[in-house]
Amino acid sequence: MNLRVPTAWFLSGNRSDSNYTVGVNNTVVGFQESEDLRIAHDVITNSILVLIILGMGCGITLDQFKLHLRRPTGVAIGLLSQTVVLPFASFALAHSLGLETEAAVGMMVMGVTPCGMMSTVFSYWVDGDVSLSFTISILSTLLAFGTIPLNLLIYSGSWTDKQFVIPYSSILVLVGMTTMPLLLGIFIRWRLPKVASVILKIGSYAGILLVALSLVMLSVLYPFMYWASWKIYIAAISYPYISFMFGYVVSALFKMENFRRRTIALETGMQNFTLCFAILEASFSHVTSDVMSVFPLLYGVNVRTAGFVFVGIYKFMEKYGPKPVLTEEAHHLKHANNHRESFRLEDQQTSKGFLDSEAAEENGES
Template identity: 35%
Template sequence: MDWKERNSSKGQQFNIANYTVDFGNVSNSFNATSPENSGSSPLQVAAKIVLMLVLLVIMFSVGCQIDVKDLFAHLRRPFGIVIGAVAQFVLLPLLAFGAGHALQLPPLQALGMLVMSCCPGGSTSNIFTYWVDGDVPLSVSMTTINTALAAGMLPLNLWIYGGSWSATTAAIPYRNIAEAFALVVFPAAAGILLRWKRPKLAAVLIKVGSVCAALSIVLTEALMFALYPRMFFVTWRIYVAVILLPTVAYVLGYVFAWIVRMESPQRRTVSMETAVQNFPLCMTLLALSYPKEQLGEIAIYPLLFGCFILVESILFVAGFRLKEWINRRSQKGVEEKQRMFFLNGDCQKKEEKEKEKEKADSIEKEKETWKMENEKDNVTVYA
């Protein structure tokens, strides 16, 4: 019994025969090209152009946040970069391998999850790192280094773990890895240069990039729903994997950084870089490596991941901002109590000084009175 018959026997509403028609050009919508498809819909072409421009603006604004000294400090002592690479290329593929077997996912769906977990972080993690007050220079360094390392670590991880579900050798999209590397490095470098030359203008562009990033998230979610609405008609096991795996990656990335005693901003950065992968790169790899009849099922997890990781990252940011707001309120309350305490202490001291002054004045008056009485007595005796 093949996988289509298994799905229908379980009463699932997912019809892959109708679904794979759109999958050939999935990567075209997200800055990737499939050799098996020559055409793209107007919506896909528009999505590609808009998202490309937004990505350039975002990475340029990310570069505007980076101080050259901080960047070179991470490159000279790449401890955080190494920790991030280990979390990205060792912990996460192992987690995906274990989750695929624990949830007993169909082979192609499990393979899609494995491929997604083996991909490096993308530019999305950089902007979310900024939103959680993380270490942006470390984030950009990790994204750049991990993208370069993916040329070797991606096929290695697929060779180690992929044999459980497929004998197909994945075609590594080295060209797209190089493009992803360039899209991170060059706009960020331009932003760094602008911060060095025009820091005030860079501060303004940081806000512009943040707004563009927020709009791009809304646009990406809308495009995912518009282009691939049927991807949501899948088994509950996929939903568990899509929600659970990034959540565990967030936690493990943070805990791993905490174990090695990294500072709180660096811990949040490693957590974000571990959980957020380069979705377009994953879709390109799948389009280059697997035939159309398999691409529909194998791309289910990456497509759902592309939607849910944005939602989970937004919740991560919202949780952090809520925690910061509570801390600020608590700190403000503590400062107010301290101010009142010192104010009350000052009032008490002032009252004590006034009493002491009154007492001293009273003693001085008594002395004056006693002196005047003595002088009168002396005058009387003399007379």
């Protein structure tokens, strides 16, 4: 991501497209990011993200993935939200707010990208189904090879007839960055469960570090995003909460367990805004992509804040709200985060559930 100038087009007042002047008290606004700082930010955040994925992988098993593929209701809801509902919601919200062309395109591209990996650690913090989170994230990223160009073809015509360039190599990198440390974490849990429990906790703390670091660094590198118009602020702030609510309500309608509802809500609301930048930079000139990047940047800040609000509400309700009746599976998944011995119990429960589902299907066929 290499943004060079602030988005003058998004501010109130007059503008000059040729020299990026802004008619706010007749002041000319300009910004040049630090290339060294940007590179350091990218390297550090990617390294921490790999550590997070490794840590979260140490808390799950392959049998859990098999269960989600055998009973794909949660996966289907998450993928449907990502590939069908969110693109339409982005399209509708951009039109309802009357966003400028550049802001609307940035929001539209944001809406068609798959979910990001940070949703996994937030799911862990709310005692969600981490294996379901990984399943939705990986599958939505793989589907992005087709869903991104299709949705852009359907919706972007309202604002531009530009032929978008999809950075398929970036999508492959995302898949590799996710699956390799994930499989390593699963292997460590299988062979070294005591070590896995330690790495799991380290991954959780790394998630806190990454969220805090990204909030600070995005603000330092790209302060111009805070000069956006009120319409973009409304869109960037409301977008995560609308997505969270949709994911939770739909999963509740399908009678998913509470801990899976929380996971699906987070998966629905947390998009991969890094891939959004890659699409904008590959498709448009530096000047235009810089302008279009304001919404994704502001969204990147607000979605992390919204994630903490989500976690805070869950922790408050867990402590002071009515106590829900946990299923045996939800109980093991919750306590596996804190107790090494419960790894063994959870593995037994997951394997038993998988074998029971196999037996039920065989009996049904006979």
